[in-house]
Amino acid sequence: MAYLDYQVAQIPTGWRKILHLNWPLVFLIFAVACYGFVMLYSVAGGDFETWAEPQIYRFIVGMILMIGLAFVPMWFWRGVSVFAYVLCLVLLAAVELFGDIGMGAQRWIDIGPIQFQPSELMKIALVLLLAAYYDWLDARKVSHPFWVLIPVLLILTPTGFVMMQPDLGTSLMLITGGGIVMFAAGVSLWYFAGVLLLIAALVTAVMESRDTEWQLLKDYQYRRIDTFLDPSVDPLGDGYNITQAQIALGSGGWSGRGFMQGTQSRLNFLPEKHTDFIFTVLAEEFGFVGAISLLVLYSLIIGFCLFSAITNRDRFGSLLTIGVGGTFFVYFAINMGMVTGMLPVVGSPLPLVSYGGTAMMILLMGFGMMQAAHVHRPR
């Protein structure tokens, strides 16, 4: 087994582990979250209690959870991966049957005081399982069609459930998140080229199927596609959100309209400004400087993840780190792509900044595992 190769003696134990956390990453995460607190304070019209305060509490809980998880050794994560994946799959199926209605889609599960979205949990569980799978699999077999088919099925099964909810954003993230782990594991690039071709074909099929009996997407998803392609088609209806978001973003200019001075946000022209469109508030009030600085912080987080993964000689830890970083990357890339009008409006929050509990917890749990991989890396 691979852990026999580790120079176990050099891996920190007990409370000493805290010294070996990837501290720059912790501070970067904290900095990004602070952007969130400030913006939530602003969109609530200068009110701390509405959104900023609960968000801070959740963040504190999340940070404690992250550091706690960092203490858990890697053999536990490897062992728990299959169980976690199966559990998530069962929960996903459960929301199909008993799921609560929220935001127009069945996504939530309600266990007593806690409500959460199993699809969010699945993002991490999938990465965990795939990392374990490629750690287990002989590196020479990764590109063998049979050994490629297995992870593809592992990815597509939960994606199918999520699609049924329907939640396009999360489906997209599951596929890209899983794809990134496969990519990092060394699956032949031809497969990826093939998938890209397949996607192109699928897009064509989806568009062609519109208004026919075998229509592949729901009507509102088609409208979102229309809106994405040309928001001005329906500036007061479906195109309203994205049009207003772009106006807010563009009108920020170099240095923005000033803290709490954004007219688009203050006068309620912006939709869902505390969740999916919070980036536009930042861009409106703090301008290009504010928006780019957040992008740089995000990039640094990805950078530290990548560096940690590359320097980690444990294949599981390294793939897990890349998977968590990749999921995080897809998160903010989809959100920013969406609000800048480069991607369709799929409904996905800005990680660590948007108001919302589940996404933040899941991400901080993911970073906790990634920290564990960092702490317990072979030296």
Next chain:
Amino acid sequence: MTKSPHDALKNSRRVVRRGLLLGGIQLGVVMTLGLRLHGMQIKHADEYRMLSDGNSIKIRLLPPARGLIHDRKGVLIAGNEQNYRVTLTREEAGGDVESVLRRLSKLIPMSDARMEELLKEFSKERAITPIVLADRLTWEEFSSIAVNAPALPGVTPESGLSRYYPRAYDLAHVLGYVSRVSDYDLSKIENPEPVLMLPEFQIGKLGVEAKMEDVLRGTAGQRRVEVNNSGREMRELSRKEGQQGSTLQLTIDAGLQNYAEQRLGTESAAAVVIDVQTGELLCLCSSPSFDPNKFVRGISSKDYTSLLEHNHRPLADKTVQGVYPPGSTFKLATLLAGLEAGVINGGSRFFCPGHLEVGGRRFHCWRRGGHGQMDAIQSLEHSCDVYYYELAQRVGIDRIAEMARKLGIGVRHELPLSAIAQGIAPDRAWKREKYDQEWQIGDSLNAAIGQGFVLASPLQLAVMTARVATGKLIEPRLIRAIDGVPQLHEELPDLGVDPRNLKLVQAGMDAVMNSARGTARSARIVAEEWRMAGKTGTSQVRNITAAERARGVVSNEQLPWERRDHALFVCFAPYEAPRYAVSVVVEHGGGGSAVAAPIARDILLFTLAGGLPPLTAVPEAQRGEMEARHNAMKLYSPQPPKQGRSQA
């Protein structure tokens, strides 16, 4: 399964390679996002900024205060007053409009029907549109609402300016009135100003208010306000006040107008006073009148119907819109036409046997027994019809019509008033065009005494008198100054009539009043410095049938009102140096000398005296009657204007 350390190393390397490749791809995506941000926030920032401002910054118009109107002495006759009203916005009422209205109805009177009407209106309009609940509140009502504002969510007490006519009835026909802009008004205007779309904005609908609209309206101000996504106003960014409309000064004398209004009383009548030197109209009085303030406030349909159905037609401005057969007053034109044509002179005489046979028809003089030999002056003095029958046959209708037009009859006088009538000075061409018939000699005879086809408005009669009195081409004028700048007129041209002929006609008019047997002797002015000249007229509005004539002409008093004769009178004074001319028409009033002449005389006297005239100006027998009349009148104080509440 075992792995060699070599394998493990190799696996690790592959993660490094793919990791770096992945990093590269991610960097590419981040760069793309950065470039996109740069493009939107730096390159196209201005465009987005404009869109953003367009969203949140709206221009709201500030209605301008309407220009004031003064009379020739500076008395305010159309002003603006504070109008207190309350509006309600559904959005702010918290959805429960009805309970707010119920609470409000305890403070101001509001009927159940009105409340239902309002609720219906609220359900139609957008939630953020303020709707006027009550208008023209007293200060007490207004302040009680303001004090109770916390209990009345969404209710806003507002104050705005609204038009007010302090002299109510007196000047209704001259000033007209303003009221809300209707869709019909908008359809008539090309490129209507945006201010006209304001729901409470009012424009002139009649009279000077309508004709001088452009001058009176002023320029709207602007407010830049910030609104939220539902259109609610959040704050005011900047404010530019509008420009009040120009102040107008009319040539009208409000005091005189007031007197004339009361002197005409309940008659259906019109009186015009014109300054014969300048053409300025001092009085344009049409009776009965109406209260224009009711129209500004929105007249009830009951009031409106009663105005429409009144047989004395209070809404019509009889001074310029009403046309009447001028009767014997037209003899001034016929006589002057004959003198100018040279077919007669002052000494030419015709014999009046009481009637004249022309073309197999008998034309009667008003005096059955006849007047005997008549010369020019006597023909006016006695108003002998046969003289004019003879004259008409010699002059011909075309020359009479030409003189009539020269004197201002059958000609439209341009004044800023509504529906000015042209009247008719008929001639051969006119009849051919209008009826496709040849002119008959009988037509000429009727026209010569102001019957038949001839029609003139009281304004035209006054203009004719002024032209006869001065020999100048007097044009009537109503606007004295705009914003204090006098509206000057060029030197009045000569009428082009021989002064000796004019003198003859004037002497005839003098004889009407002052000779021992003049037809209007009883209405004369005895004060020598105001010696007055005039001409009576009584025009038939019916044809007297042969059967009626056989039974003997029925006296006016026995006829129903609508069939009685019109009474007319024109006059000017002082005779030696004319200053003012007056025309009076009393519809179905009876005889010109008995009914119209005393009214015209009194109005002329008031004009000359600049106030209530001394009783010594009229014949002794009438002084008691005049004094009683003066005492019965409720005239506005002649004191200069108090400009208290009506200032804009």
